[in-house]
Amino acid sequence: MSKSLLAWYDKSAREMPWRVGPAERRQGVQPDPYRIWLSEVMLQQTTVAAVKSYFIAFTSRWPKVTDLAEALDADVMSAWAGLGYYARARNLLKCARVIASEHDGVFPQTYEALIKLPGIGPYTASAISAIAFDAQSTVVDGNVERVVSRLYDIHTPLPASKPEITAKAEDLTPPQRPGDYAQAIMDLGATICTPRNPVCGLCPWRAQCAGWAAGTHTELPKKTPKTPKPTRLGYAYVVRREDGAILLETRPDKGLLGGMLGWPCSDWNDAPEPAPPVTADWTEIGEEARHTFTHFHLRLKVLCATVDQNTTPETGNFVGKHQFMPKSLPTVMRKVWDLAKPTQG
Structure with a gap:
């Protein structure tokens, strides 16, 4: 299954300012951990469309993590304005300064070391270790939750189904090209296995999809009803x-x-x-x-x-x-x- 997904990704990968695409990877181009980290922090609870201009502005102004570490707090908060969830910006600065002062400006490569950094949780540590360093880390975001729920016809509502989804996603993650695979499955959820009107006819996993076979895929993933906001x-x-x-x-x-x-x-x-x-x-x-x-x-x-x-x-x-x-x-x-x-x- 990973081979069929990667073959689809090689032809259909989205172009993003922080991504090293599959063709570049084959030519030996390596992802910049700083750009991967910055994009993943920005993308938390925010859309790709909203993030692109902020990412370009940040990396133009602070092209390296050491540049960001030396920035004034007020300048970074001002540059972040409008992106929301402002604790991310405060943790961004804390993390940059820890990497500059305690890691000589070099990102640690393992999940275990990354998760100790300010503002980096399990998802972000997995994403950085997989995408930046090609480690066999399991990356589970909203897109992956949706793909896996449909693939295995999982009807337990989120968030209760998260452990089962994560275990299934871990089984799917290959030792070969895990960074490309992580991006491929997220792209699949973003462009093919969409929340509404999924394009199942173009999906490389349709033949294996239990939800599609059962006709329940458009109902998944199920979610526990949210409490009304005060x-x-x-x-x-x-x-x-x-x-x-x-x-x-x-x-x-x-x-x-x-x-x-x-x-x-x-x-x-x-x-x-x-x-x-x-x-x-x-x-x-x-x-x-x-x-x-x-x-x-x-x-x-x-x-x-x-x-x-x-x-x-x-x-x-x-x-x-x-x-x-x-x-x-x-x-x-x-x-x-x-x-x-x-x-x-």
Whole structure:
């Protein structure tokens, strides 16, 4: 089965800026562990389409892991803005600095060593060891879960079926070309064995697929119903000084949007108390800024004010109007700005 999948991959592999394709591999080109690691961290809970431009920007600005290790935290967080799940960016810097200081800027090659690094869990350690170093590691992401569930007609809902899926995926992983195989099975899930309308007629594994034979493949994988997300409320304050400077604050390192620039806000909960950063005549924008995080929905009331040159805020610092870059804000904070900017001139 691995031979048929690899033969399909040799003809159908997706082109990605971090990937060394099968033709290049045959010519002896080796993957760069830094680029594999960076792409895998970026791809966690994010799509390939969303990641490509960020990956190109990061590797252009910081082409080596030692370059990233020397970067300013604020620069990296700003470059990450909009990609979401900001703890990944903080761990990215921690990991780069550990590799630079404790491993002489060289990525360790084994799963056991990789998983000890900040921000690298079982999936990422397996992916790096397989793709970058051609180790026989079993890589299981959402695409692989779907392919294996259908291939073996597994009806136990996720996440309870994860151990069985992982065991089956391990049995499938070959000792020859395991890095290409890991990418091949993920490509199969992304392009052929898709969540809806799988293209079974083009699948190299159709003849072996128990789900296809049983006619149940489109129902799989089954998933345990998710608990509805709660909604939290809050206030966001957009303050402009008379000279055009904008009041921003750096959020605490721990917690949501840790280390990111944003507007001064109240707590986010069921019944938030107003927490204006300055005394001012506030104007409430009629529309709320709405955003969904992993575990809850957020609705922010947006309040705006203009203050004089002598105002000292209780939190945050004023940023000159020419230094203020909305694109450096995380998505929810950009949504606040999109509502507030018509009042800011």
